[in-house]
Amino acid sequence: MAKAWFLTSRPTGLPSADNFALRDLPDLPLGEDQLRVRNHWLSVDPYMRGRMNEGASYAPAYPLDTPLTGGAIGEVLESRIEGFAPGDLILHLGGWRDGGIITLDHMPRLLPVQWLDSGIKPQCFLHNMGLTGGTAWIGLLQVAAARPGDVVFVSAAAGAVGSAVVQLAKAREMTVIASAGGPEKGEWVRDLGADAVFDYKQGGVLDQLRGALTRLGKPGIDVYFDNVGGEHLDAALATANGFARFALCGMIDIYNGAAPQPLRYIGRAIAARIRMEGFIYSDLFSRYMEEFYADMGGLIASGAVQMRETVHDGLESAPTAFGGLFAGQNIGKMLVRL
Amino acid sequence: MAKAWFLTSRPTGLPSADNFALRDLPDLPLGEDQLRVRNHWLSVDPYMRGRMNEGASYAPAYPLDTPLTGGAIGEVLESRIEGFAPGDLILHLGGWRDGGIITLDHMPRLLPVQWLDSGIKPQCFLHNMGLTGGTAWIGLLQVAAARPGDVVFVSAAAGAVGSAVVQLAKAREMTVIASAGGPEKGEWVRDLGADAVFDYKQGGVLDQLRGALTRLGKPGIDVYFDNVGGEHLDAALATANGFARFALCGMIDIYNGAAPQPLRYIGRAIAARIRMEGFIYSDLFSRYMEEFYADMGGLIASGAVQMRETVHDGLESAPTAFGGLFAGQNIGKMLVRL
Numbered sequence: 001m002a003k004a005w006f007l008t009s010r011p012t013g014l015p016s017a018d019n020f021a022l023r024d025l026p027d028l029p030l031g032e033d034q035l036r037v038r039n040h041w042l043s044v045d046p047y048m049r050g051r052m053n054e055g056a057s058y059a060p061a062y063p064l065d066t067p068l069t070g071g072a073i074g075e076v077l078e079s080r081i082e083g084f085a086p087g088d089l090i091l092h093l094g095g096w097r098d099g100g101i102i103t104l105d106h107m108p109r110l111l112p113v114q115w116l117d118s119g120i121k122p123q124c125f126l127h128n129m130g131l132t133g134g135t136a137w138i139g140l141l142q143v144a145a146a147r148p149g150d151v152v153f154v155s156a157a158a159g160a161v162g163s164a165v166v167q168l169a170k171a172r173e174m175t176v177i178a179s180a181g182g183p184e185k186g187e188w189v190r191d192l193g194a195d196a197v198f199d200y201k202q203g204g205v206l207d208q209l210r211g212a213l214t215r216l217g218k219p220g221i222d223v224y225f226d227n228v229g230g231e232h233l234d235a236a237l238a239t240a241n242g243f244a245r246f247a248l249c250g251m252i253d254i255y256n257g258a259a260p261q262p263l264r265y266i267g268r269a270i271a272a273r274i275r276m277e278g279f280i281y282s283d284l285f286s287r288y289m290e291e292f293y294a295d296m297g298g299l300i301a302s303g304a305v306q307m308r309e310t311v312h313d314g315l316e317s318a319p320t321a322f323g324g325l326f327a328g329q330n331i332g333k334m335l336v337r338l
Numbered sequence: 339m340a341k342a343w344f345l346t347s348r349p350t351g352l353p354s355a356d357n358f359a360l361r362d363l364p365d366l367p368l369g370e371d372q373l374r375v376r377n378h379w380l381s382v383d384p385y386m387r388g389r390m391n392e393g394a395s396y397a398p399a400y401p402l403d404t405p406l407t408g409g410a411i412g413e414v415l416e417s418r419i420e421g422f423a424p425g426d427l428i429l430h431l432g433g434w435r436d437g438g439i440i441t442l443d444h445m446p447r448l449l450p451v452q453w454l455d456s457g458i459k460p461q462c463f464l465h466n467m468g469l470t471g472g473t474a475w476i477g478l479l480q481v482a483a484a485r486p487g488d489v490v491f492v493s494a495a496a497g498a499v500g501s502a503v504v505q506l507a508k509a510r511e512m513t514v515i516a517s518a519g520g521p522e523k524g525e526w527v528r529d530l531g532a533d534a535v536f537d538y539k540q541g542g543v544l545d546q547l548r549g550a551l552t553r554l555g556k557p558g559i560d561v562y563f564d565n566v567g568g569e570h571l572d573a574a575l576a577t578a579n580g581f582a583r584f585a586l587c588g589m590i591d592i593y594n595g596a597a598p599q600p601l602r603y604i605g606r607a608i609a610a611r612i613r614m615e616g617f618i619y620s621d622l623f624s625r626y627m628e629e630f631y632a633d634m635g636g637l638i639a640s641g642a643v644q645m646r647e648t649v650h651d652g653l654e655s656a657p658t659a660f661g662g663l664f665a666g667q668n669i670g671k672m673l674v675r676l
């Protein structure tokens with residue numbers, strides 16, 4: 001019998017184990033336009049924290065006492081949807097569970113066989129070839145319109161999105177300044193090719209960003225890829241060159257209700273004519289999907305983009321993996337392997 | 339002998355009389371590429387406060403102990419520049435003085451005779467047909483790409499820029515919610531056609547903005563024209579519809595070093611995919627000048643755009659007029675008449 005995590009109460013601040021319950025799913029016969037699947041990989045992502053709040057955001061709130069949803073890689077066991085057959089590997093939104101029945105609402109898609117054949121692992125479609133890599137690619141290249149020669153600053157650079165930003169920017173001959181928390185993460189980001197890396201836990205963000213610019217002989221930043229908000233966003237405002245572009249992707253600092261930090265340098269948005277733009281992967285992905293797969297698939301195949309995963313094993317570990325996102329416990333993509 | 343205001347010390351916080359001194363200008367013979375002028379109107383504008391700080395911003399800092407500069411309408415007395423003759427009315431940057439010698443650095447331009455002939459007053463080229471009207475037009479229609487049917491929120495709506503935004507938006511069938519300080523300003527903004535006006539001195543901005551939206555039966559705002567920053571910007575973030583556009587024009591709250599307010603709703607920039615963009619009139623004016631003159635000139639001639647001036651008389655009053663900008667003392671454009 002399949003099991004799934006249910007949201008049983010809405011977190012205030014950081015999510016805790018009390019907010020979730022693992023329950024059996026009913027064992028129903030397969031209806032029309034449904035698939036029965038066994039999941040192999042589940043994704044946990046910061047955006048899910050927003051959906052645990054009451055009230056509409058860009059994605060609807062998760063209802064209480066129903067199975068949670070999210071990205072997953074599964075194998076089709078039984079199909080009543082045309083084009084899907086037992087044994088197919090699919091990407092779908094019926095995550096937070098080990099399997100069971102998924103419907104068209106879970107938007108099942110076959111994993112593209114040509115990329116699997118070229119050696120890209122299935123779970124990669126939950127990160128570099130999917131949500132997080134796509135977010136990095138769209139935000140850096142489309143929203144922020146970063147170009148070769150630009151100085152790019154990226155926060156949470158050891159995270160799934162940030163690490164993809166670093167590598168995409170280096171593959172296009174940009175200068176990259178990255179912020180990450182702690183020596184292990186910093187070392188990995190340096191290995192990915194970042195020109196300067198600092199540890200935001202070791203001092204003020206603005207001072208360290210200015211120091212990095214000085215060492216690189218650059219007057220300021222052209223692009224900021226924001227994964228955290230707060231002090232990092234303010235430091236980016238302070239050091240922006242004229243006509244800088246900021247892609248606002250995530251503000252992990254405030255998902256959990258932390259007090260927002262005053263932006264002392266917001267006035268520079270005018271002085272430096274900064275464009276700041278919030279974006280969401282799902283708005284834009286279908287428009288760029290073919291171009292993204294070709295570009296990112298090629299970069300992964302050539303080794304220019306590496307992947308790293310922080311893996312928790314077993315469905316039971318899903319809330320722990322999810323909570324770890326907000327404690328800075330992941331390097332690269334946080335995944336649950338079943 | 340011509341006189342000019344000199345900046346003698348850099349203000350900390352609000353500018354005061356101590357920061358300025360009125361001094362004689364040397365009586366020199368006219369050199370090549372110079373004009374001798376008598377000024378009739380001087381402009382004082384909030385952006386000048388930024389230039390009084392040390393260090394580069396978008397415009398260079400005013401040097402100490404030299405004559406201040408700024409927009410002015412003058413009459414040519416003597417010319418050694420081709421195309422300018424005694425009696426011509428010109429717009430130039432040799433303000434803060436009653437006349438004297440101006441050079442090509444002051445960018446003298448003839449006032450367009452066809453618009454003067456159609457009844458537009460010369461000083462209007464310091465506001466609706468110039469810096470402030472051009473700022474409103476570019477910010478609303480180009481930067482924020484406001485379109486008929488949009489709900490537009492504008493702060494400091496009784497100011498020179500804000501009042502032009504209100505009227506341009508109404509002329510294009512947008513819904514306008516305006517914030518202004520005090521009953522007299524509010525009444526004027528209502529007369530200009532704003533659909534809802536509130537007084538930010540009478541309660542929280544966010545509560546009043548939400549109340550206005552409710553009364554108008556609108557779910558949120560599509561465009562925010564920001565003249566003040568701070569609490570107004572935060573309220574705009576809180577109430578933005580999806581894909582809202584913010585033109586960041588001025589943050590008078592922080593020109594004088596007031597502590598920035600935390601933006602509690604900055605995270606909505608992502609959820610609502612908000613684009614915020616700082617802009618400066620002088621970057622864009624030449625690109626749009628012909629279109630702007632034709633559009634704004636027609637709206638003024640038809641009465642769709644009215645103008646209102648707060649006038650101080652005499653060169654001696656220039657610092658007082660300038661300081662009044664930051665005390666909310668102007669309705670419409672603040673000018674000095676000589």
